[in-house]
Every structure is written in C-alpha cells, then in structure tokens.
Amino acid sequence: MKTKTYLIIGNGVAGTTAAETIRKQDPTGSITILSEEDIPFYYRIRLNDFIAGEVSEDKLIAKKKAWYQEQRLELRLNTRIAGLDAAAQRLTSDRGEKLSFDRLLLATGSHSFLPPIKGIGQQGVFALRHIKDARAILAQAGKSEEVILIGGGLLGLEAGNALRRLGKKVTVVEFFPRLLPRQLDSKGAKRLQKLMEKMGFAFRLSAMTKTITHSSTGKVDGIVLEGGDTLPGQMVIVSAGVRPNLELAQSGGLDCDKGVTVNDRLETSANGIYAAGDVAEHQGVVSGIWPAAMQQGKVAGANMAGGEALYQGATMSNILKVAGIDVAAAGNIDAEGRYEAQVVSSGSIYKKLVIENNRIIGCVMVGDTANFSTITRYITEQRDITTLKNSLL
Incomplete structure (x- = not known):
C-alpha cells in the first residue's frame, strides 16, 4: 500500500496538533510542516514576556527539534507557499519548488489588521502577531520613552504591559467606549481600567486616531486624534484585530467567506484539503482562540489519516491575564443588559x-476566575441551574 504524503501549511497550534494526530494514526506516512517563521512552534501568548525581557526566545519554543525527529515530522522553516493547484494536489513555494500531496491542511493563521490611518506604514509603527514583530518592538523600545497603543484589544494591552514593565509610559487609545469590547461588558471593563490606571496606564476611550505623525528625521513622534488632540510617543503599536490569511485558499479556488469554509470534518470545498485554526470558518464562525484551534487540529488530523472525527464547535471562551489581572469571558456577555444577570462586585x-x-448563556469575570471552567461546562451542556443559581459565584 502506497504511503500517504501529508503537507501542513502553518506551524501554530492547529498545524502542530494535526501533525501529532496524523502520526498517531498513520505511523508510516510522510508528514511535512511548512512555515514562514524561523523558529519551531512557540507560545505566541508569551511574546509579551519576551518583550519585557522575562523570557528568552529559546524558552518560548513549545516543541524542540528533537520532538519533530521523534515524531518523524519534517519541519521546513522560512518557507513561503505562493501557489495552490487544488485539482493537481500540488503546492508551489515562492522559490518555485513543486510539492505534491495526498492530504493538505491549511493552518495558515491570521494577520494583524491595520486600519487606514495616515502614517501607519512608517518606521516606528508595529503590530504584534509573530516572533519577528516582538523582536522589532523590543529593538525600538530601547529608543522610546512613551508608547501609544491604538486599540484596547488583548494582544495590544499585553504588549503595552510588557513595555510598562520596561519603564515606558503607555497610553491606550480605544475607539470603543470600553476596553476588551469582545470580552467585557461596561462594568467589567471599568473595573479592569481602574486596576490598570493604578499601575500607570493612561486611557483615551471613544477616541479615533486620525494621523500618526513623524519628525523631520522620519521617526514617529506621536498621533493626532479626530478631535485635534495630540499625544506624544516614539513608538506606536496597533492592536485593531486580526484577519484570516486567505490568499492561498482563494488562489486555489477554495470556497471562502470570512475564513476558508469547512464542514464538520473540517474539509474544504476541494477534495483532500482541510483547514483548521484561525483561517477556518465553521458554521459561519471563525473562532480565533487557542482551544478551538487545538480541537480543530485534532479533528482535521484524524480525518486526514482516514478517521471519522467531527468538530462540534466551541463555546467562545477566553481566560486571560491582562497586565497580571485575571479576566475570563464566555458565551453571550450581554453588554446591552437584555437578560437576567447575577452580579458579584466588590473591591477589585x-x-x-x-x-x-x-440556563447560563454567558459570563464575565475580572479579578477572580475561580469556577470559570465549571460555568463554561454548564453553558455548553445548557444545564438547568435553578437549584444552584445563588451559589455559583
């Protein structure tokens, strides 16, 4: 029987989990992971600790080279795939190399969205997504005293906190009237903001950046807000959300909407091609969270190796540490206050x-995330909580 050739594009949690799952089911197949990055699979969530100088680059790496050898996986770094011929089951690298496959997984992840702000393309403006971004931010931090964060999203706040730990003055400019608008309601966001202000963060909410300004030498020196106010800063970090990397799938003629559309087996519209992680859209949802990417990697890997696994979707939940403060959110956070709510609010x-x-349909926690896993389980199970209602928090 001919051994199968598996190609995986993307070296994040979805791609790595898929490779591990395939190897468990198919001990003889040839598995190659192709990545544009220059280091093996690493903990992206710890990039802020790297910026703060608290973790070395080596300690970020989740899977060392020995692991790939043990699993008999070929990892090809610094490799960009430029073309996909779905019918011929062939990839083309940017160096012109042709790679054939029996099964392909697109785990190409996402990229930072850069809004159309005047001056956004200049030196001293960064987005944090990959290790190369973290290296560039760290290099610029040595030449900067004041940092402006455009966007009050999670990665941006974490990068801002890393720079604050390096002694920088950090100002957050957020278009929404509250921080972490996807994870927190207004009261939870206010509590988080107060805690962060005590640490030294400054905030401009309901504010829009019009221009990123630069000095006569071409270096960033601040921003101008829509109302005309100016804020000084020698570096700007943009944290305005992410968008799936769809170019390859689109060039190969695969069905795409917000992401690459997949069925419950995580198959795309093309035979033998699967998608998982930040790039995949399942039942209209691009989840963009680590647990979902891991589960999708497992399901896609199992099916690529001939299994019968189904992806059931994931309860949208995040358990975070924002500037060292525990924050968790799941399901419908009901920012508009339309539903019955139980609230505990004291101190921090x-x-x-x-x-x-x-039935619990959502929850928000700031400062204390005990019970969170139990509550997310109740959301998923749609459990009746009549008898538990007053004791869960």
Missing part, C-alpha cells in the same frame, strides 16, 4: 452570570 473583583430560562 467583578463577576457576572448571564441567565436565560434558568
């Missing part, structure tokens, strides 16, 4: 359960 702690028909 804010916790809310969102309830519909005696």
Whole structure:
C-alpha cells in the first residue's frame, strides 16, 4: 500500500496538533510542516514576556527539534507557499519548488489588521502577531520613552504591559467606549481600567486616531486624534484585530467567506484539503482562540489519516491575564443588559452570570476566575441551574 504524503501549511497550534494526530494514526506516512517563521512552534501568548525581557526566545519554543525527529515530522522553516493547484494536489513555494500531496491542511493563521490611518506604514509603527514583530518592538523600545497603543484589544494591552514593565509610559487609545469590547461588558471593563490606571496606564476611550505623525528625521513622534488632540510617543503599536490569511485558499479556488469554509470534518470545498485554526470558518464562525484551534487540529488530523472525527464547535471562551489581572469571558456577555444577570462586585473583583430560562448563556469575570471552567461546562451542556443559581459565584 502506497504511503500517504501529508503537507501542513502553518506551524501554530492547529498545524502542530494535526501533525501529532496524523502520526498517531498513520505511523508510516510522510508528514511535512511548512512555515514562514524561523523558529519551531512557540507560545505566541508569551511574546509579551519576551518583550519585557522575562523570557528568552529559546524558552518560548513549545516543541524542540528533537520532538519533530521523534515524531518523524519534517519541519521546513522560512518557507513561503505562493501557489495552490487544488485539482493537481500540488503546492508551489515562492522559490518555485513543486510539492505534491495526498492530504493538505491549511493552518495558515491570521494577520494583524491595520486600519487606514495616515502614517501607519512608517518606521516606528508595529503590530504584534509573530516572533519577528516582538523582536522589532523590543529593538525600538530601547529608543522610546512613551508608547501609544491604538486599540484596547488583548494582544495590544499585553504588549503595552510588557513595555510598562520596561519603564515606558503607555497610553491606550480605544475607539470603543470600553476596553476588551469582545470580552467585557461596561462594568467589567471599568473595573479592569481602574486596576490598570493604578499601575500607570493612561486611557483615551471613544477616541479615533486620525494621523500618526513623524519628525523631520522620519521617526514617529506621536498621533493626532479626530478631535485635534495630540499625544506624544516614539513608538506606536496597533492592536485593531486580526484577519484570516486567505490568499492561498482563494488562489486555489477554495470556497471562502470570512475564513476558508469547512464542514464538520473540517474539509474544504476541494477534495483532500482541510483547514483548521484561525483561517477556518465553521458554521459561519471563525473562532480565533487557542482551544478551538487545538480541537480543530485534532479533528482535521484524524480525518486526514482516514478517521471519522467531527468538530462540534466551541463555546467562545477566553481566560486571560491582562497586565497580571485575571479576566475570563464566555458565551453571550450581554453588554446591552437584555437578560437576567447575577452580579458579584466588590473591591477589585467583578463577576457576572448571564441567565436565560434558568440556563447560563454567558459570563464575565475580572479579578477572580475561580469556577470559570465549571460555568463554561454548564453553558455548553445548557444545564438547568435553578437549584444552584445563588451559589455559583
């Protein structure tokens, strides 16, 4: 029987988990992971610790070279795939090399979205997504005292906190009237903001950046807001969300909407081609969270190796540390206050359960995330909490 050739584009959690799963089911197949990055699979969530100088680059790496050898996986770094011929089951690298496959996984991840702000393309403006971004931010930090963060999203706040730990003055400019608008309601966001202000962060909410300005030498020296206010800064970090990397899938003629559309087996519209992680859209949802990417990697890998696994979707939940403060959110956070809610609020702690028909449909926690895993399980199971209602928080 002919051994199968598996190609995986992307060296993140989805691609790496898929490779591991394939190897468990197919001990003889040839598995190659192709990555544009220059280091093996690493903990992206720890990039801020690297910026703060608290973790070396080596310690970021989750899978050392020995692991790839043990699993008999070929890892090809610094490799960009420029073309996909879905019918011929062939990839072309940017160096013109042709690579044939029996099964392909697109785990190409996402890229930082850069809004159309005047001056955004100049020196001293950064987005944090990959190790190369973290290296560039760290290099610029040595020449900067004041940092402006455009966007109050998670990665941006974490990068800002890393720079604050290096002694920089950090100002966050957020278009929404609250921080972490996807994870927190207004009361939870206010609690987080107060805690961060005590640490030295400054905030400009409901504010829009019009221009990033630069000095006569071409270096960033601040921003101008829509109302005309100016803020000084020698570096700007943009954290305005991410977009899936769809170029390869689109060039190969695969069905795409917000992401590459997949079925419950994580198959794309092309035979033998699967997608997982930040690039995949399942039942209209691009989840963009680590647990979902890991689960999708498992399901895609199992099916690529001839299994019968189904992806059931994931409860959208995040458990985060923002500037050292525990924050968690799951399901419908009900920012508009339309549903029944149970709230505990005291000191630095804010916790809310969102309830519909005696079932939890969402929760928000700031300052204390005990019970979070139990509550997310109840959301997933749609458990009746009539008898537990007053004790869960």
